[in-house]
Each structure stands twice: as structure tokens, then as C-alpha cells.
Amino acid sequence: MALQAYLRKAIRTGQLKVRLPGGTLLEFGDGSGPPISVSITSPAWLTRIASNPGLALGEAYMDGGLVLEQGGIWDFAELVGRNFVHRPPKRASWLARQVLDWRLQANARATARRNVAHHYDLSVEFYRRFLDPDLQYSCAYFPRPDAALEEAQVAKKRHLLAKLLVGPGHRVLDIGCGWGGLGLTLAEEAGAEVDGITLSTEQLATAQARAEAAGMAQRARFSLTDYRDVEGPYDRIVSVGMFEHVGRPNFQAYFDQVARLLTDDGVAVIHSIGRSEGPNFTQPWIAKYIFPGGYIPALSEVLPAVERAGLIVTDVEILRLHYADTLRCWRERFMAQRQEIAALYDERFCRMWEFYLCISELAFRYRDHMVFQLQLAKRIDAVPLTRDYIGETESRLARPERRVA
Missing domain, CATH: 3.40.50.150 (Vaccinia Virus protein VP39)
Structure with a gap:
């Protein structure tokens, strides 16, 4: 699964639990700190988040496609932020810009x-x-x-x-x-x-x-x-x-x-x-x-x-x-x-x-x-x-x- 592979690389520290549509629970991080749990409410939202997380993650939170089960939105965002160090910066090409x-x-x-x-x-x-x-x-x-x-x-x-x-x-x-x-x-x-x-x-x-x-x-x-x-x-x-x-x-x-x-x-x-x-x-x-x-x-x-x-x-x-x-x-x-x-x-x-x-x-x-x-x-x-x-x-x-x- 693309989202699982992405999160495995992106979340190295902390505890993040993601419940998929259908009930499967995925866990990421090294187990340190307070646990953060979220659920993705439908296969459609799962597809959208996996294909374009930069846009769809915020949309999912706004529209109920991403539900926080444990921890608040700041706790979830801060966990992701702390793990940015593990992600290489993306460079925009001159033509695309x-x-x-x-x-x-x-x-x-x-x-x-x-x-x-x-x-x-x-x-x-x-x-x-x-x-x-x-x-x-x-x-x-x-x-x-x-x-x-x-x-x-x-x-x-x-x-x-x-x-x-x-x-x-x-x-x-x-x-x-x-x-x-x-x-x-x-x-x-x-x-x-x-x-x-x-x-x-x-x-x-x-x-x-x-x-x-x-x-x-x-x-x-x-x-x-x-x-x-x-x-x-x-x-x-x-x-x-x-x-x-x-x-x-x-x-x-x-x-x-x-x-x-x-x-x-x-x-x-x-x-x-x-x-x-x-x-x-x-x-x-x-x-x-x-x-x-x-x-x-x-x-x-x-x-x-x-x-x-x-x-x-x-x-x-x-x-x-x-x-x-x-x-x-x-x-x-x-x-x-x-x-x-x-x-x-x-x-x-x-x-x-x-x-x-x-x-x-x-x-x-x-x-x-x-x-x-x-x-x-x-x-x-x-x-x-x-x-x-x-x-x-x-x-x-x-x-x-x-x-x-």
C-alpha cells in the first residue's frame, strides 16, 4: 500500500496509529511519547490521501475523512512536524515553477x-x-x-x-x-x-x-x-x-x-x-x-x-x-x-x-x-x-x- 510505505519512511519517532476503512490498524514510529490515533473513514478518502497528501490531508480533516481518535489536531500535526527531519526536501524544477x-x-x-x-x-x-x-x-x-x-x-x-x-x-x-x-x-x-x-x-x-x-x-x-x-x-x-x-x-x-x-x-x-x-x-x-x-x-x-x-x-x-x-x-x-x-x-x-x-x-x-x-x-x-x-x-x-x- 502506497500510504503505508510513505508513512513507514516519514514517521520514525513517536507513536502514530492509523485505522483504515474496514478496521485494519497500522502503527508507525518508535513508540516514544504519547500515542496519536487517527482513522480514515472511507476508501475514497484513503485513495485521495495516498495520492496527494499535501492537499488531501487537510481536506480530509476539514470534511470528516480523517478523524482524530486519540490526541488533538496539534498533537497529530506536531508529530508529523517532528519527523520532517527524516524527509529529504523536495526541489521544484525551474520549468514547473x-x-x-x-x-x-x-x-x-x-x-x-x-x-x-x-x-x-x-x-x-x-x-x-x-x-x-x-x-x-x-x-x-x-x-x-x-x-x-x-x-x-x-x-x-x-x-x-x-x-x-x-x-x-x-x-x-x-x-x-x-x-x-x-x-x-x-x-x-x-x-x-x-x-x-x-x-x-x-x-x-x-x-x-x-x-x-x-x-x-x-x-x-x-x-x-x-x-x-x-x-x-x-x-x-x-x-x-x-x-x-x-x-x-x-x-x-x-x-x-x-x-x-x-x-x-x-x-x-x-x-x-x-x-x-x-x-x-x-x-x-x-x-x-x-x-x-x-x-x-x-x-x-x-x-x-x-x-x-x-x-x-x-x-x-x-x-x-x-x-x-x-x-x-x-x-x-x-x-x-x-x-x-x-x-x-x-x-x-x-x-x-x-x-x-x-x-x-x-x-x-x-x-x-x-x-x-x-x-x-x-x-x-x-x-x-x-x-x-x-x-x-x-x-x-x-x-x-x-x-x-
């Missing part, structure tokens, strides 16, 4: 808007159930292992502000502004004039309402705008968690636009999920159900486009397990609010998001995913020559008396 690039990631304006709506136009009340109060839906920055999510998200924003070297009067573009949290922080703590752009109508409504409520609508403006249609110039450009939606065919256009919009003495910071083992494919279940049109880039794919755009890389930072810990916090909060989320949507939706949060955490904890922050400029002397200013600025921003009215 080119075909999929234009088929799935071309992201023309209408397609980009539709792809964003698929994920980000869910109710803001849903996102409030598991995000921090500022609705930061990107990797937090944990200054200490025991830092709470709220503290880590504040630290992330201040880390970005420090790298941007942003101050009063600077005109700032926030590409992919989310629900407005970073833009409002830039206006409030740095005194900047902010234009935040998004393709999500739900995010736009929330960001605009927050700016009005804070009395900052004149300094933190938000609009439904594609990054390709922005007019500049800007002293500072920041993009957090948006580059993953650009698509590989558009990398050059993206950085060409950043270069066009940035003033000669300007600074840009791009914060994005990346992969450390080189170019590859988007995980098929994620591409279909969570982030259509998305792609996690390797730095080897990004930096050539930066160079061709005429931009200088003035700083690169890799955040390794920060996103794994962020996702753990989100997953735990999601599970604590699961009943309320099911009331907003339904059981299948909850199972889809459980699976998404679990396998995303595994990608950062056990696979090749990380987060990179690129600081970019046009002039080689646009930022200080040492990184001391980053910590110094973060400390200054942490003092309440430094807040700009």
Missing part, C-alpha cells in the same frame, strides 16, 4: 483583489478573537521568550519604526496596511504623515474607523489601492506581511515601484515570510484554501530584483522562531474562542483554520520558513553605519513621554 507562476501567481489587479478578499475580508470580529487588540496579523518580535503576544507585537512595530528612521513630517507609505495598527503607530509615535493601502474592504473600513476614533484621520489616511497604482514620492516605505501576496512574476515590478516612489534620501523596510532552502512551491492546501495567489520567496529570488531596481540593501535581519511563537499564541487563543468562532462561521471553517494555524507553525518550527526584514535605500549613507541606533530608538520609543501628540 515557471508554469505555476503564471497560472497561479500572476496576480493581475482584479485577481489580486479577489485573492485578498478570500482571506482578509472575513469579519473583523473573527480576527479579534485571536489577534492582539491592535490586530497585528504578522510575525511578532519577542524580546524575551516569556513575552506576551501584546508586548511582542508592540516590540515588532517599534523595531520597524527604528529601522525606518522615521520622524515628524515624514511622508510614509504603508503597503498592505491591514487594519491600520502600524499606520496609526507611525502617526502617533513618530509624528509621520501616513498613507496606508489595502485591497481588503473589511480592513479598510476598520482602519478608517480607528483613525477617526483616534482623531488622526488627517495624519493616517487609508485607501483601497493597488501598490502598482500609487503616486509618490515618499520619504519612507514600509510593507509588513504583504510581499507574500505579490507573486513571483511581479517581484521586479514591486521593487521597481518601491524605487520609483522612494525619495533619493528615503528608507524602505520590507518585512516578509521567506524560505531558507531556496525556491519552491506554495503548499497546495494553503494555496487552495488559505492564500490563493500567494508565494513565500527565498532571498535568492528577492535580492536580484532589488538590485535591478537600483536599490541598496542597507540591512538584512532574519527572524527565525519568532513566527512559530506568534502562531502558537494565535492557535491557543483560537482554540480558547473556538465555540464563538463556530457561531460566527461553522464547524468546517473552524477545522480549516485549526489546520492552517497548526501547519503554519510547523513550517517555522521544523521546516525552512523564517521572516526577513530588508532595509533598502537609494543612497549608501541614508542610514547610520552601525546598528546601534536600532536599540537606542526602540528604548526611546518605549518611554511614554516620547509619544507625539
